[in-house]
Amino acid sequence: MINERNQEVLIDIQNLKSIYGTKSNSILALDNINLQIKRGEFLCILGPSGCGKSTLLKTLAGYIRPSSGACLMQGKPITGPDRHRGVVFQSPTLYPWMSVKDNVEFGPKMRELPAKEIEEIRTHFLEQVKLTGFSEKATFELSGGMKQRVALARVLANYPQVILMDEPFGALDALTRVNMQTLIRDIWKENNSTIFLITHDIDEALSLGTRIVIMSKRPGRILKEFNIDFTHTIFNNNLKHVMYNEEYFNLKNEILDIINSQIEE
Template structure:
């Protein structure tokens, strides 16, 4: 079998507080393969974002290891694009300059930079807004711009930390449909953290559920609801009994694991 894109082996993370050491993650073992859309669920404070930061290279594990294509992750890298809940766009740059920032820092030719920014601005439906300043964009447009900026580096994996959590309900649904389309068209690999079970089930090809702190992987679900959206040529998931069976099991895992 091909080497997984991301492999996490026996990973734990402990950090120090004034009250003493806190074990945030314990015994995490996980593989992320090319083309997967993996969604991570769990109770608040269980270490979901901590795990994403380790994969991104922002944090180092206390024990165990996190590998990308067989090599230890030692720091942030453009091969791993990150999209946070709150956009981190540069307000002193217009939209196009924000999207082009990563490729320009890597020394990509100006011709290629323009080609890439045109392409991904088109994918996130922001063509025509290239010269707008960030303060002129709505919340949904900022998040689409954030996604375009991550895509412009053409990363091997996109890491998303509750990227739609701050959006209104209608914009959130639109963004979910957009990221599903981009994942399919670009054959992307996505690791998405969410607290929304419906979001995880409607987007993911695999859904992981974490325990309370210290965070452990309690169970994983192989799901195909996002594929059914494409097969049925429908924009949104049509819920059926199997969907609610999985959702109910996840709810039980998250809310009743200590009983």
């Protein structure tokens, strides 16, 4: 396992507060969030609906500004979207008038990279997401899972330091979802990526994450963090799926109890 104490802090969230609306009609979405995202970790965020998970992700992405507190990327305030923080949403945000190839090449072209390098980047990441041979297809011809893989390849083509994922597999059927979880786990390890993933699925968080953060109901606060090892166990034992044992089920039940206590209050 990676020694967490030696990991570089990529994103540092300090006393973050996020308020929507005007004074007379304001909603406190996030309150006093303190969190560090370290290079190479797979951080999963769990919490009841409406707890501010997506607000937190949008703040990290640079889409919205904190009402107070700070959100720093390698020591510098996040002031807007940046290719170093790639975002994958639940619905694939592809350019429908472009082919698969053009979608993946969009970022590198915007950076005005040489044509040969753009081709190499596109070929590499389409291969990594298992879409070799689909480069000329229109995105509307693809299934939901394939569209999400294109969206992932398009993000990867910018070589982001952090990949932000907002329930990226939530709209997929059960089998496609499991396959996508395996794919993102393999890509995370192969690329030594840093991933911040929002999910409602406790099993998904346990099978992918190296750390789980549980948030309270609105206003969202951090209730508890768990450092977990199931995804490393998958690789260390050359497995395809997580090993379900007593430790796994005890942890799942503890997390479920914390989240349900927020819903029932």
